[in-house]
Amino acid sequence: MSQSKKVNKVINTVIIQAVLIFFSILMIVPFAWMFLTSFKTVTEATSVNPFVIFPKVWKTDAFVTVWNNMSFPLLYKNTLLLIFWRVVCACATATFAGYAFARLKFPGKNLMFSLVLIQMMIPSQIFTIPQYTMISSLQMTNTMFALVFPGLVTAFGTFLLRQAYMQLPKDLEEAARLDGCSIPQTFVFIMAPLARSSMVALGIFTAVFAYKELLWPMVVCTDAKKEPLAAALATMQGQYATNYPQLMAASLIACIPMIILYLIFQKQFIQGIATSGTKL
Amino acid sequence: MAGKSGVTKAKKHKMTKWDKSQALWGWIFILPTMAGLIILNIWPLIQSVYQTFFRTGDFGKGNVFVGLENYQQLFQDTEVWQALWNTFKYSLIEVPFSIILGLILAVLLNKKIAGRTFYRAVFFLPMVAAPAAVAMVWRWLYNTKFGLINNIFHTNIEWISNPSTAWISIGVIGVWSVLGYNMILFLAGLQEIPYDYYEAAQVDGANGVYEFFKITLPLLSPTVFFVMVTRIIGALQVFDLIYMVMDKSNPALPKTQSIVYLFYQYSFVNHNKGYGSAIALLLVICVLIITAIQMKLQKKWVFYY
Structure with a gap:
C-alpha cells in the first residue's frame, strides 16, 4: 500500500517537473535566441542551410555598432530619471491621499473618492x-517634465494605499491621539511607517510600468536624445530594418539592467507586484 | 441601533475640535492628488469629449466645429469596426489562455517542489523586459525565411504577414508576456487559502483534481475575477505589440491593428485629433460596458468567504 503510494508520488513529481520545465523552455527560448543572435554575423543569423544555433565565433561587432550609434548612457539616464520621478511623485502623493481616504472624516470625501475610482476604470x-496639448502649449515637449507628467499623481496608487491603511489596527491612532499627537504627527511617525510594504509595492509597480511605457514617450519626445529606452528601441527598429544581430544587441542592452535588478531583488519584485495586484 | 444613530446626529450639530482638525488635514492630504487628477484626468476627459465635435482644420487652422460629423464617420468607418473586432479577437486569445495557464502554473508552484524559486523567476521574466525588445525578438522568431520557429519545425508559415494567422501569432506573444504576471497574482491568492480545507478533504480521501475544482477554484474565484477584469481592460488597450510587430507595409495590418493603434495613427500621425478622440471614446465606452457586465455576472460565480 505505502509502496504504491510512494510510486504514485514519484510519478506525480515527474509529471509536474516535466510541465514546469516545458514552460520554462518556452519562456527562456526568446531571451536565449536574442542573446545568441546578437553575437552572430548577419550571414550567420540568416543562414538557413545549415541552420546555425550557436555562433561559430562570438562576435561583439553588433554591440559595438549599436552602442556607438545609440548613445545608451544618455538613454539609461533618461529612463532612470523617468523612473525616479514617477516613483517619488506616486509614493509622495498617494500615501497622504490614501491615508486621508482610509482614516480621516472630512466633508466631500465620498465624492472625491468616486473621482479616484472613475479613473481607475477608464483607459x-x-x-x-489633452495632456499632450497642455505639454505642447507650455512648450515643454522633449523635457523630463513632459515624460513624468501623466504620472505626477496616481489614482491606482491612492486606492492601493487606502486599502493598506484600512487594514491597519485603529488603536494605535487612538493611543497617539490621547498622547496629544496631531494628525500629521500621527501619520508621519506612526501610520506611514506601518504601510511601508505597500509603498514599496507601489514603487516597484510604478517603476516597472514607467520602464515599459511606449505610447506617451513617443508622443512627447521627438528628439532622440530625450527619449527613454523603450521609445528609443522602437525608433531604432525602423533604422536597422533587418540587421537582426544589431536589433537583438540593442534589445539586450536595453533589457539587461532591469533583468539584473530583477534577479537581485527578485523577492521584492514579486512581492511588490503581488501586493499591488491582490490587495485591492 | 437607534441610540447610536441618535448620538451621531447629535455630534453633527456641532463640530468638535477633533472633527475640524480631521476636515482640515483630510483636505490638505488629498489636495495634491485631487488637484493632479483634476488637471491630468478629469479636465482632459471633458476636453476629449468636447474635441469629438471638432475637426483639425487644413494647414493647421485651429479647430473647426463639425457637430456630429466625427460620430457619423465613426459609425460608417469599416476600418474602425474592423480594428475593434481585431482588438476583441486579440483579447479572446490573451485573456483566457494567460489565465488558464497562469492558474495551472500557480497551482503546480504552490506545492513544495524542487526549483520552485527558479521557475517562478523564469515565468515572471517577460514582465521586466521592454515590450519593444520582446516584440523585436518575436518578430525575429516568426520570420518566415530565417526565423527559428519555421526552421525548427521545417514549416514555411507566414506567421505575422498572413492575415489569417497574424492575429493568432500576436495573441501568442500577448499570452507569453502576461502569463507570469497572472501566475504571481494567483500564487498570492492561493497562499491565503487556509490549509485546513485541504486537510479536511484529504481525510475524506479527495484526489488532486477534486481538490482543485471543489476547494481551490471556488476559494480563488475573487482573485480570478480581479485578474480577469484587469486583464480584459489591459488587453483591450493593446498597442505596443501591434505597433512594434506589424510594419506599415505588412499586408496583415488591417486584420490585426487594434483600436488604440488606430487612435495613435489618427491623433498623432495624421493629426486629426477630433476623430482620434472619437475613437478613444469608443474604446472607453466598450471597456465600461464590458466591465459593468462582468460586475453583474460575478454574483453567479465569484465566491466570497
Whole structure:
C-alpha cells in the first residue's frame, strides 16, 4: 500500500517537473535566441542551410555598432530619471491621499473618492490628447517634465494605499491621539511607517510600468536624445530594418539592467507586484 | 441601533475640535492628488469629449466645429469596426489562455517542489523586459525565411504577414508576456487559502483534481475575477505589440491593428485629433460596458468567504 503510494508520488513529481520545465523552455527560448543572435554575423543569423544555433565565433561587432550609434548612457539616464520621478511623485502623493481616504472624516470625501475610482476604470488613452496639448502649449515637449507628467499623481496608487491603511489596527491612532499627537504627527511617525510594504509595492509597480511605457514617450519626445529606452528601441527598429544581430544587441542592452535588478531583488519584485495586484 | 444613530446626529450639530482638525488635514492630504487628477484626468476627459465635435482644420487652422460629423464617420468607418473586432479577437486569445495557464502554473508552484524559486523567476521574466525588445525578438522568431520557429519545425508559415494567422501569432506573444504576471497574482491568492480545507478533504480521501475544482477554484474565484477584469481592460488597450510587430507595409495590418493603434495613427500621425478622440471614446465606452457586465455576472460565480 505505502509502496504504491510512494510510486504514485514519484510519478506525480515527474509529471509536474516535466510541465514546469516545458514552460520554462518556452519562456527562456526568446531571451536565449536574442542573446545568441546578437553575437552572430548577419550571414550567420540568416543562414538557413545549415541552420546555425550557436555562433561559430562570438562576435561583439553588433554591440559595438549599436552602442556607438545609440548613445545608451544618455538613454539609461533618461529612463532612470523617468523612473525616479514617477516613483517619488506616486509614493509622495498617494500615501497622504490614501491615508486621508482610509482614516480621516472630512466633508466631500465620498465624492472625491468616486473621482479616484472613475479613473481607475477608464483607459488612459482618452486623456492622452489633452495632456499632450497642455505639454505642447507650455512648450515643454522633449523635457523630463513632459515624460513624468501623466504620472505626477496616481489614482491606482491612492486606492492601493487606502486599502493598506484600512487594514491597519485603529488603536494605535487612538493611543497617539490621547498622547496629544496631531494628525500629521500621527501619520508621519506612526501610520506611514506601518504601510511601508505597500509603498514599496507601489514603487516597484510604478517603476516597472514607467520602464515599459511606449505610447506617451513617443508622443512627447521627438528628439532622440530625450527619449527613454523603450521609445528609443522602437525608433531604432525602423533604422536597422533587418540587421537582426544589431536589433537583438540593442534589445539586450536595453533589457539587461532591469533583468539584473530583477534577479537581485527578485523577492521584492514579486512581492511588490503581488501586493499591488491582490490587495485591492 | 437607534441610540447610536441618535448620538451621531447629535455630534453633527456641532463640530468638535477633533472633527475640524480631521476636515482640515483630510483636505490638505488629498489636495495634491485631487488637484493632479483634476488637471491630468478629469479636465482632459471633458476636453476629449468636447474635441469629438471638432475637426483639425487644413494647414493647421485651429479647430473647426463639425457637430456630429466625427460620430457619423465613426459609425460608417469599416476600418474602425474592423480594428475593434481585431482588438476583441486579440483579447479572446490573451485573456483566457494567460489565465488558464497562469492558474495551472500557480497551482503546480504552490506545492513544495524542487526549483520552485527558479521557475517562478523564469515565468515572471517577460514582465521586466521592454515590450519593444520582446516584440523585436518575436518578430525575429516568426520570420518566415530565417526565423527559428519555421526552421525548427521545417514549416514555411507566414506567421505575422498572413492575415489569417497574424492575429493568432500576436495573441501568442500577448499570452507569453502576461502569463507570469497572472501566475504571481494567483500564487498570492492561493497562499491565503487556509490549509485546513485541504486537510479536511484529504481525510475524506479527495484526489488532486477534486481538490482543485471543489476547494481551490471556488476559494480563488475573487482573485480570478480581479485578474480577469484587469486583464480584459489591459488587453483591450493593446498597442505596443501591434505597433512594434506589424510594419506599415505588412499586408496583415488591417486584420490585426487594434483600436488604440488606430487612435495613435489618427491623433498623432495624421493629426486629426477630433476623430482620434472619437475613437478613444469608443474604446472607453466598450471597456465600461464590458466591465459593468462582468460586475453583474460575478454574483453567479465569484465566491466570497
